[in-house]
Amino acid sequence: MVSKSPLYNIHKDLGAKFTEFAGFEMPIQFSSIKDEHLTVRRSVGLFDVSHMSNVWITGKDAEKLISLTTVEDAKKIGDGKSQYTAILREDGTVIDDTIFMHVGEKYMIIPNAGMSTTVTKWLNDKAKEHNLDAKAEDVSRDFVILAIQGPKSRETLQKLTDTDLMTVKFFGCQYIDVADVHCIISHTGYTGELGFELQITPTKEAEKLFLKLLDAGKEFNIKPIGLGARDTLRLEKCFILAGNEFEGGRTPLEAIMSWTINWDHEFIGKDALLKQKERGDYERLTCLECIDKGIPRHGCEMEKDGEKVGVVASGTLSPCLNTGIAMGYLRPDYREKGNILEIMVRGKPVKAKVVKPPFVPKDWAQQH
């Protein structure tokens, strides 16, 4: 079954081309991926990301349930703060990466598209197994998620709210009224630019808010942005796309997410991670920038001296750099900065070198 965003008709009116992603028919682009991409880097863009999920976690042990099932110690994340984290299986592999927000007595987590049922069931099962008074409730259908991203996002959003947005700190979250719509705001995003995300319910409220945001951003030439540019924006910053980077089962150590792991608490998968850490020789997600012309894509093989050493998890042309970029898993001896590998594109080798993340630095727009 394919679901549509509650904003489908608005997207259609705005000239969107659609694609199916994880069971959702969502806009892939409005004007063009390159144009939308550069709009977000230089000014401001508006995304409908309703394909992402919303799960409430309630009950007096909600904090304990999050600490048990994620690599974060939820005690450390106070009311009004959010955190990027991962939910692991016992073997240490990632079920899903997600943000959780601490709003008052409750927590909201944002699993990836198509993951709400799996994650909700996992959390409820673990609550039961560990006798925790906590409940996960999938409310994805009740919410629209909008993301406003880019250097002009704050100025645009500020026009529609009395809350001083400078008080909403990086990874802060709180209730807010935007154009008289009561919603949850967080200073988060998936583009590497200044940006905010809004959790809106009931969904019909989101229609007028979407159009009001486009109107408020007119002076900055705001544009609606599709999933195509969302993917190129995140890849230039080396952010993970769960369906690509966790394919086949990967641990947060392999996915270079060790910075998210709080080792001072007990969580599902911890023992497996400790063992892997001790072994040390595991493959790690690595960033490669093409030297030759050619665009690496998901599934392209990576070779060193004619031998297969890995597979591209995500690849694209970088609209900012105008070169091919890719992420894939490599053994430690192949991932030293500057090491040159060959990515096989339609049977032809495209030379690429290992670089440090991100591909595109924070001040790119000021310099170009």
Place this chain on the structure above:
Amino acid sequence: MAEEVREGLRYTETHEWLKIQGDTAIIGITDHAQAELTDIVFVELPEGGKEIKKGEELCVVESVKSVSEIYSPISGKVVDVNKKLDDSPEIINESPYDDGWLVELEIKDKSELDGLLDAESYRKM
């Protein structure tokens, strides 16, 4: 913006155009095709001299998120390719019928041209 269909060219149902010049044909993609693809960022062209059969892959055109194989509408030998596309693939978007041509083929079998559309039939598609 209305998509251009140029008079005097031959067309395929899969949105390629051919300009027949005696024994050779210049091949490109139509205005409609470039508009659908948007932002062409890479073109892989065949080697000069290569013999290509009708229906075989002629070249590959990539946008940021898509890879599209262009299949040859006729059989023939590659006599020229548009080398400008190596550095400036966006020419296809800007000028699909002129500067953004792809390949010139020496026509092997003129009877294959009979199956191609004229501008009027392509416009009606």
